[in-house]
Amino acid sequence: MFSSRIRRRCLTGTSALALLITTAACSSTDDEASVTVPSPDAKAAGLCRDLHAQLPKKLDGLERTDPGPTSDLTAGWGDPAIILRCGVERPPEMVDPDYAPNNGVKVNGVAWLLQKHDDGSYTFTTGARLAYVEVTLPKERTGDGLGPLTDFAAPIKKTIPKGIA
Template identity: 55%
Template sequence: MNLFRHRPTGLPALVLLIAAAGCSSADDNASTAVPSPGAKTAKLCRALDKVLPSKVDGESRHDPEPASALTAGWGSPEIILRCGVTRPPKMIDPKVPLGTDPDAMAGGVNGVNWLMEKPDGGGTRFTTATLSAYVEVTVPEDADSSGVLIDLAPAIKKAIPEGIAD
C-alpha cells in the first residue's frame, strides 16, 4: 500500500520526511508518523478508521498530517490514534514484568486491554494488548484518559479481533 501520493525526490524531500517522522504527536503543528504495518494489519486498521467515533472525550475529529487511514486525531492539543504500530519494548521484555515498571502499567477499559506508558514528553501513551493489531493512543496531559479509552473501545473491539499481533 502506497501511503504517499507523490514519491519524494531530492534531498529537501528526504529532510522533510526525516523531520516529520521525528515530530511529537502532542504538538499541535507537528506531523504524525504513519505506521507501516503488513497487509493483514493495514486491512484491520482501515476497518478501524471507518468505525472510529467523530468525537472522543468531547473533542471533534480532525486527522493529523499526513492524511492516512492508519492515523486519527481529536481535539487540540490532539489525542492521536495510530494503528499498526510495532509492539512496545516494555510489552516484550521478559525481564520487566508488566506492573513492575513505574512508567508502564497494564489494565483494561471496556473490554480492551492496554499497556499504559508515561513518555518523557508528557501525556500518556496507551497501546492495545491481546489484539491482532497494535493500536496506540497518545493522550495529552489535560485530557481525560479514561474518557478517551471508553469512547474508543467500541470501535476497536468491532474492527480489531482478539489475537496476537504480527
C-alpha cells in the same frame, strides 16, 4: 537562442515551483498535528482501515482533527490532539515481565499497556489484538483519566479481533 533562453527560464521557474511545493508540503502549521504513519503488514493494514471507518467523529467531547499526512492508519481529536495510530510495532515493554503486568489497564474489554512519558503525556497500546493500536494523550488531555479510551473500545472490539499480532 531565443528558445534556449525560454527553456532555461521555464526550467528555473519549474525548479523554484518544485522547491516551493516541497517546502510547503514539509512544513506544518502550529494548528495541525503531524505524526509518523505506521507501516504494518497487509493483514494489519486491512484491520486498521476497518477501524478507521468506525472511529468516532467526536472523542471525549473533542472534534475530529486528523493529523498530517492523511492516512487511514492515523486519526486525531482536539488541539492539542489525542492521536491514534493503528498498525504500530509491539512496544518492547509489552513483553517485559517486570513492566507489563504492573502497567496495564483494561477499559470496556480492551487491554492497554500504559506508558507515562517525562513530558507528562501518556501512550496506551492495545494488547492481545491482531493489530496494535496506539493512543497518545498529550499532557493537557490527561486530566480526564482514561475517558478517551472508552470511546475507542467498541470500534476496536468490532474491527480488531483478539489474538497475538
